[in-house]
Amino acid sequence: MMLPCAEAHAWGFFAHQRINRLAVFCLPPEMMVLYKPQLEYITVHATDPDKRRYAVPAEGARHFIDIDLFDQPPYDHIPRKWADAVAKYSADSLNRNGVLPWHLEKMMALLTKAFREKEQQRILQLSAELGHYIADAHVPLHACSNHNGQFSGQQGIHGLWESRIPELLADQEFDYWAGKAEYIREPRRFIWDIIRVSGMEADTVLRYEKRLSERFPPGRRFAYENRNGVLVRTYADDYTKAYSLSMGDMVERRMKNAIAAVAAAWYTAWVNAGQPSLRELTHTTLGPEELQEVEKLQQQWLEGKLPVREE
Numbered sequence: 021m022m023l024p025c026a027e028a029h030a031w032g033f034f035a036h037q038r039i040n041r042l043a044v045f046c047l048p049p050e051m052m053v054l055y056k057p058q059l060e061y062i063t064v065h066a067t068d069p070d071k072r073r074y075a076v077p078a079e080g081a082r083h084f085i086d087i088d089l090f091d092q093p094p095y096d097h098i099p100r101k102w103a104d105a106v107a108k109y110s111a112d113s114l115n116r117n118g119v120l121p122w123h124l125e126k127m128m129a130l131l132t133k134a135f136r137e138k139e140q141q142r143i144l145q146l147s148a149e150l151g152h153y154i155a156d157a158h159v160p161l162h163a164c165s166n167h168n169g170q171f172s173g174q175q176g177i178h179g180l181w182e183s184r185i186p187e188l189l190a191d192q193e194f195d196y197w198a199g200k201a202e203y204i205r206e207p208r209r210f211i212w213d214i215i216r217v218s219g220m221e222a223d224t225v226l227r228y229e230k231r232l233s234e235r236f237p238p239g240r241r242f243a244y245e246n247r248n249g250v251l252v253r254t255y256a257d258d259y260t261k262a263y264s265l266s267m268g269d270m271v272e273r274r275m276k277n278a279i280a281a282v283a284a285a286w287y288t289a290w291v292n293a294g295q296p297s298l299r300e301l302t303h304t305t306l307g308p309e310e311l312q313e314v315e316k317l318q319q320q321w322l323e324g325k326l327p328v329r330e331e
Contacts (some may be wrong), residue, residue: 031155031275032183033067038190039278040066040151046201046283051290054298058144065148066155071317078115083156085118086165087219095216100208120162124153124211128289135293140301150289151282157214158278164222169229176255177229184255185264185271194272198280201287214281221270228266232259 031039041063044055055062072079090109091097099105102122105114114122127150134142159182161167169177186194204210233241236259243256255263264271290296 031159031278032179032187033070035182035186035190035275036066036070036152036155037063038186038196039155039275039282040148042196042198042279043151043201043282043286046198046280047287048201050295051287051298054140054143054301055147055286061144062148062151065145066152068145068317069149069152075317081115081117081119082123082153083118083120084162084167085120085215086167087118087163087215088222089117089165093216093220095212095219100212117165118162120153120157121211121215124150124157125208127153128207128285131286131289132292135290135296138296138301139303141303141305143298143301147286150285154214154282154285155278157211158218158274158281160218160222160225160274163215163219164226166222166226169226172226172230174226174229174233177226180229180255180260180263181225181271184260186275188257188260189264190272190275194275196276196279198276198283201283202280203291204284204288207285207288210281210284214277218274221274224267224270229263232263232266236262 041059044052044059044062047055069079069083073083087095087098099108100121102125105122127146131143131146131150134146156162161178161181166172167178169175190196241256241259242253245252245254290298
């Protein structure tokens, strides 16, 4: 079986898991007592929101915002409050074109509540998933209606930027250290600043790949790799490296910024909850029903992820 280049929904599993994992090491000791022993949970469950997209219709809109359909750079005219945005655009329009920034604000409030109530499993689940959405916000193509180059003959650029480049280059060339977690004084502004930068960088992401593709014939742009017995068409190493180099340090910078932002969001939620001790928490293990839900999510994802043969 031969498969085409996969269309990634976000950073790709590798990058999402790496971002969450490294964000843990930016936390203060008072939070590390919980997060470090739970490092594998925070890492593995970083991809749960993407898995849920196959089972929950409302999930998709939480991962992006087609900001160019609402406004022009620097995107100052989009209402920051959800109620104001609904009044201006309607809930249907927002759910069709993405609700990522508003969902991030909601997730931070939920995590703060979980810290306040000292529910370990809720803290861990929300931390892992908040990390996912914050990482998505750092991807320029998650803030652009031409999210996979479908309007410019660049189908597949989504996976090239956010999956292929990190998987090929991150461990060889990227500097991951993002510093200590900082408190976010104005979460709404913080979130929209991330979105604004991503939206403004989307044009560069698309333009530079279009320019590069004109110098590389298809035979040099693509290659085939054997992945678990399946022949997959993907972007060639040389093309991937040339594209990354053409953008400077954009992918590395956005990935490092995502690590810092995830740690900052976790830290801010904990501080806003009153900095509760994380040594003695309730609900420290999953019950039978919760374990069943985790298994169900995995199964639904596997069923929805069935590959499509390339014609």
